[in-house]
Amino acid sequence: QVQLVESGGGLVQAGGSLRLSCAASGSISSINRMGWYRQAPGKERELVANHISGGSTYLADSVKGRFTISRDNAKNTVYLQMNSLKPEDTGVYYCNAIALWTGEAYWGQGTLVTVSS
Numbered sequence: 046q047v048q049l050v051e052s053g054g055g056l057v058q059a060g061g062s063l064r065l066s067c068a069a070s071g072s073i074s075s076i077n078r079m080g081w082y083r084q085a086p087g088k089e090r091e092l093v094a095n096h097i098s099g100g101s102t103y104l105a106d107s108v109k110g111r112f113t114i115s116r117d118n119a120k121n122t123v124y125l126q127m128n129s130l131k132p133e134d135t136g137v138y139y140c141n142a143i144a145l146w147t148g149e150a151y152w153g154q155g156t157l158v159t160v161s162s
Contacts, residue, residue: 047071047151049140054156057130061160065125067140067153077145079116079123083158085136093138096123098145108134130160 053065069076080095080103094114095103102114113126127134140153 047073047076047142047144049142049151049153051138051140051153051156054138054158056159056161059130059132059160059162061130062126062128063130063158064127065138065140065156065158067123067125069121069123069142072144073121075144075146076142078141078143080141081114081123081125082139082141083134083136084139084155085133088136090139094125127158130158132160132162134158135160 048070049067051065051067053063055063057063078095078097081093082090083093084090093105093108094112096114096116104112111129114123116123135158137155137157139155142151
């Protein structure tokens with residue numbers, strides 16, 4: 046089992062920045078991929094960014110050039126640095142981890158990001 050705890054959400058004006066953190070505990074050695082999804086009001090959850098063991102990263106087109114994902118293996122934490130935030134970035138951001146051998150997905154409880162115009 047893997048437990049994920051997010052932090053760092055909040056209210057920010059358009060153009061501002063936030064950094065989300067997701068700390069993993071439990072069977073950490075089984076994790077292959079960690080990332081962030083978001084769900085805006087009335088919309089489906091969507092992938093924002095992924096960090097794969099070995100260093101590969103993925104960013105959705107809508108956040109490229111503004112968001113950065115990084116991982117600190119010593120702290121078992123993945124970060125999402127969000128700059129130049131837009132109102133359309135508003136939503137609940139969920140941390141996600143994928144186990145290497147089983148493909149099982151784990152989710153955090155979510156952290157709300159609100160960007161005001």
